Amino acid sequence: MLQMLTLAFMVIAIIGYWKYAQVRKAMAAGGKFAPPPTVVTTVVVKAQAWQPVLSAVGSLKAVHGVTVSTDLAGIVSQIAFESGTEVKKGDLLVKLDTQQEEAQLRSAEVRLNFAKTDFERKRDLITKKAISESDLDTAQSQLMQMQASVEEMKALVARKRLTAPFDGLVGIRQISLGQFVNPGAAIVPLQSLDPIFIEFSVPQQNFSALATGKKLVIAVNGLAEGKFEGEITAVDSLVDPNTRNILIQGTVKNTEHKLRPGMFADVEVLLPESTGVLAIPSSSISYAPYGDSVYVVREKNGPDGSAMKFAEQQTVQIGAKRGDQVSIVSGLKDGDEVVSSGVFKLRTGAPVKVDNSLQPGNEAHPNPPNS
Numbered sequence: 001m002l003q004m005l006t007l008a009f010m011v012i013a014i015i016g017y018w019k020y021a022q023v024r025k026a027m028a029a030g031g032k033f034a035p036p037p038t039v040v041t042t043v044v045v046k047a048q049a050w051q052p053v054l055s056a057v058g059s060l061k062a063v064h065g066v067t068v069s070t071d072l073a074g075i076v077s078q079i080a081f082e083s084g085t086e087v088k089k090g091d092l093l094v095k096l097d098t099q100q101e102e103a104q105l106r107s108a109e110v111r112l113n114f115a116k117t118d119f120e121r122k123r124d125l126i127t128k129k130a131i132s133e134s135d136l137d138t139a140q141s142q143l144m145q146m147q148a149s150v151e152e153m154k155a156l157v158a159r160k161r162l163t164a165p166f167d168g169l170v171g172i173r174q175i176s177l178g179q180f181v182n183p184g185a186a187i188v189p190l191q192s193l194d195p196i197f198i199e200f201s202v203p204q205q206n207f208s209a210l211a212t213g214k215k216l217v218i219a220v221n222g223l224a225e226g227k228f229e230g231e232i233t234a235v236d237s238l239v240d241p242n243t244r245n246i247l248i249q250g251t252v253k254n255t256e257h258k259l260r261p262g263m264f265a266d267v268e269v270l271l272p273e274s275t276g277v278l279a280i281p282s283s284s285i286s287y288a289p290y291g292d293s294v295y296v297v298r299e300k301n302g303p304d305g306s307a308m309k310f311a312e313q314q315t316v317q318i319g320a321k322r323g324d325q326v327s328i329v330s331g332l333k334d335g336d337e338v339v340s341s342g343v344f345k346l347r348t349g350a351p352v353k354v355d356n357s358l359q360p361g362n363e364a365h366p367n368p369p370n371s
Contacts, residue, residue: 037308037351040342041359042297043280047334050277050327052320053268054209056248058200058218062191062261063251064166068093069186072159076179081188083172087164094175094187096160105153112146119143168192169257191261194254198230200267201245209271210235216250218265228252228259232269278332279325281340283360291315294332295339295346297354311339313348324361 074096081093119139125131164170171189175181198218202210214232230252239246250267252259259265286293295311316331332338339346341360346352 037353038311038342038345039353039355040295040297040311040339040346041356042337042354043284043340043359045278045280045328045332045334045336045338047276047278049275050279050320050322052271053217053322054202054206054271056200056202056267056269058198058250058265058267060220060252060259060261060263060265061197061199062168062193063195063197064168064192065190065261066165067186067189068162068164069184070094070096070160070162070181071183072096072156073180073182074098074160076175076177076181079173079175079177081170081173083170083188086169087167087190089164089166091164092161093164093170094162096162096181098157098160101153101157101160105150105157108146108149108153112143112150115139115143115146162187164190166190166192193257193259193261195230195251196254196259196261197233198250198252198265198267199247200250201240201243201247202269204239204244204246207235207239207246210246210248210269215270216252217268217270218250218252219268220259220263220265223258225256225258228254278328278334279322280328280332280338281324281360282321282326283324284338284340284343285316285318285326286313286343292318295343296332297337297339297352309352309354311346311348311350311352313346 076094077097078092078095080095081087081091087093119136119142122131122136122139126133126136168190169192171191173188174186175188181187198216210232212232212235216230216232217227218230219227230250232248233251234249236247236249248269280294284294286295293313293315296314297309298312299307299309301307314331317329319327319329321327339352342352
């Protein structure tokens with residue numbers, strides 16, 4: 001029994017030593033194992049000139065825009081325009097029936113001619129002392145009354161001829177031929193389109209950066225023509241006490257009449273150019289509540305002594321954004337190599353392999369296809 005126990009103990013000891021040697025060998029091999037480097041893309045930070053912009057959202061408004069209406073009641077006897085066409089100042093738009101007024105005008109003109117004849121006759125008689133001065137004064141007064149009556153009837157007839165008050169584009173007519181319209185009834189909208197106003201609001205802290213004459217660019221969603229240039233022409237005299245925003249009015253050229261009043265537009269006010277801006281792709285930023293960071297590529301010696309590239313996390317303070325780019329206020333310097341894609345796979349000290357065959361977007365003014 002003793003021999004059997006001794007033999008069993010020796011077998012167990014040999015197996016344990018063999019397993020221990022295997023574990024030591026595996027641990028030694030694991031210590032020499034290095035994970036493959038993570039494939040990333042990088043960009044080299046370079047100082048560049050930026051055109052800072054102040055972005056806002058605004059609405060387009062006609063410089064002159066009215067809904068043509070009549071101040072007299074009447075029946076529509078003539079419509080002299082087509083919906084959606086351009087008209088010139090003074091062009092006839094609509095004429096109301098004036099048969100009664102024209103008859104009254106002819107009657108007033110007859111009475112005026114009689115008053116003129118009577119006044120001329122009495123003026124001759126006064127030289128012969130055949131009538132008194134009061135008779136001449138009465139005739140002159142009647143003449144002046146008849147002249148005023150004729151002018152009044154002419155004005156009444158003219159008020160029933162509605163003409164365009166300025167050059168512009170008429171909308172869809174809201175009346176029909178033969179329709180009876182009341183005073184104040186809408187006839188047709190009329191808008192002047194070139195130039196056109198853009199109105200937008202900015203916070204009061206940006207007030208000092210705005211002044212009349214500053215250039216601006218607007219873009220309207222749905223228009224393939226791109227951007228339209230203009231300038232600030234007016235700054236409101238007060239700040240909205242509820243929102244603390246101030247209203248800005250700009251004027252934009254619209255020679256092709258692509259822009260229409262009421263359209264929604266993105267506005268960029270061009271501010272003085274800044275130089276020495278460090279800008280990187282927005283895909284380089286690792287956003288976090290405790291602070292934003294990027295990974296900077298450094299070259300060091302690897303475990304085998306050869307030169308390798310490693311990623312080091314660097315906290316940064318970001319500034320303005322523009323297209324695909326983000327400006328860096330602090331944390332980077334000119335010449336730093338920053339990881340632009342693959343950030344989520346990295347940790348500080350991780351080995352990296354740079355492959356810039358396919359880079360993420362890094363344009364200040366991106367223009368995606370089919371956008």
